[in-house]
Amino acid sequence: MLSLPLHSWPGPQPSWQQGILLIGTRHKPGTSRAEARERIRQALGSVLAQTLSIRADAISFPRNPGNRPRVLIAGRAEPGLSISHEGTLSVAALNLHGAVGIDLMQVQEVPDWETIACDYLGPHTTRQLQQVAEEQRPTAFAQAWCLREAMLKCAGLPLVEWSDTTQPPGRSFTLDLPATVQGVVVLPDAEDAWAPGLTA
Template sequence: MAFRIIWSADGLLAIALAAPPSRVEARARVRQAVREAAAQWRSIDIDTISVQSNPGQAPALQLPDRTVGLSISHDEGLSLAAIHLHGKVGIDVMRVVAIPDWEIVARDYLGLQVTSQLAAMPAAERPLALAQAWTAREASLKCAGLQLAEWSDAIIDCRLQALPVQLPYVATLAY
């Protein structure tokens, strides 16, 4: 499986791979890539690693000696995954595009402060900034084990890391 490591730190690994058009195939490929990446990273047999997922719950990575945090995100043409050996993790990727009703989306899901910041910037810069804010929010929610919902000012205690992906994509890791 052709994946590349896009970020690594103590106990954290983020990978990227090209995603096929079929979401079902993209899901299967990223799960296989996660197993391969974990096997190489931890120097363990791939047959001792599995991806566990249950509807409505975050996936987890089962290593021979423990279960660790796993997060997966897809957008057209790109899949990302993050593994965290020491806790929960969230990852999100989004293609940068102009969204006609950006202000409603931002207000409903990113809050008034982010909406005001987006409104104050030049229109040409807004799609990138919106994608950055969106991926940060989505990754944070995943890290906290929460599903996407309309804005709440509840504090989510996760560190954020912008990930080095090429435009037209933006990605954020939360841990």
């Protein structure tokens, strides 16, 4: 998979690439999930106001617990938004032109990885993971898990056990992150495929 840069916030103003924006925020250890959610939304609101040259009050984040995150921008069609949290890092992916999915996972030993892979990642991915060297498997498993979650998020689907009907199509990209964390972004399949480096 191609790798995409994650823009840290606060920091230099990030740039859009064909309507796609990726930002990340760091939190102090012990930060609650509720705080992390609030901070990434505040960061996204600030970035949107600056990069789109709009007022902060033109941006809102409707709350609907248990459902996908949403952002509304006055005068624009509702963009796709996906958010993920892992440890002290929160990330957000926004697509002005459609759906998007993003997911993070800490690289760590998963004792029952094979059972989890069979249940959630499918037989093909499980076979691939079985062939990976043991010392590299935690990284490979984390990336495969992120890919699965990000694909489901992009399709607006919850995490469910594997079946041929629960593997939506999509174009995937890894995030440029420290080796201790894996991250994947998924965009819908399209005729005019988005490619990194093309600006909005």
